[in-house]
Amino acid sequence: MAYPVSGGLTPEFAYDFHPVFPARLFELRDIRAVLKEAGVALDSKENRMPVFRHGAARLAFAEAADRVKEAMWNAGWGLNAEFGDEDGSEDNRAERLAARIREKIAAERAGLISHRAMLHGIKQLHRFEGERMKGRMIDPGALRDHEGESRTGSTTLKPLDIWRAQVLINSADQAHCQ
Secondary structure (H helix, E strand, C coil), rough: CCCCCCCCCCHHHCCEEEEEECEEEEEHHHHHHHHHHHHCCCCCCHHEEEEECCHHHHHHHCCCCCCHHHHHHCCCCCCCCCCCCCCHHHHHHHHHHHHCCCCCHHHHHCCCCCCHHHHHHHHHHHHHHHHHHCCCCHHHHHHHHCCCECCCCCCCCCCCCHHHHHHHHHHHHHHHHH
């Protein structure tokens, strides 16, 4: 679902919520029950991450001052929902995560780990996937070509400062409550 921005920000700072664990995982019978037991719900706030819709805004986020990025990350914002997947698709991400969850389920069934440890492992996988989506380890230079031009489109946006970040954080918090 798309959310407009307010506070005088340009439409390039519009964002969408992306699920940390994709909807497809919740459709898989063998995984759905375990996710529920682990406390991971598709529409929970913990499973919804605001991500900028436009590449120029993602670049502004990546190149922002460290305190701005930390504020955004700590508020749950992500840099790129598809980062790290070969084809960038939700299906690829869901398959990768399903395989990891099934490994944990199989380890519990084989008696290698306790049920509690299996559930904890799934919660940790959710946390790590969220960190991956946040893009904390992305070098902003990777979003530019060898001549310094943006690979993501126009870079005419004003820098993302702490005040713009706060407007976006407040906007996403209000949208989470809807």
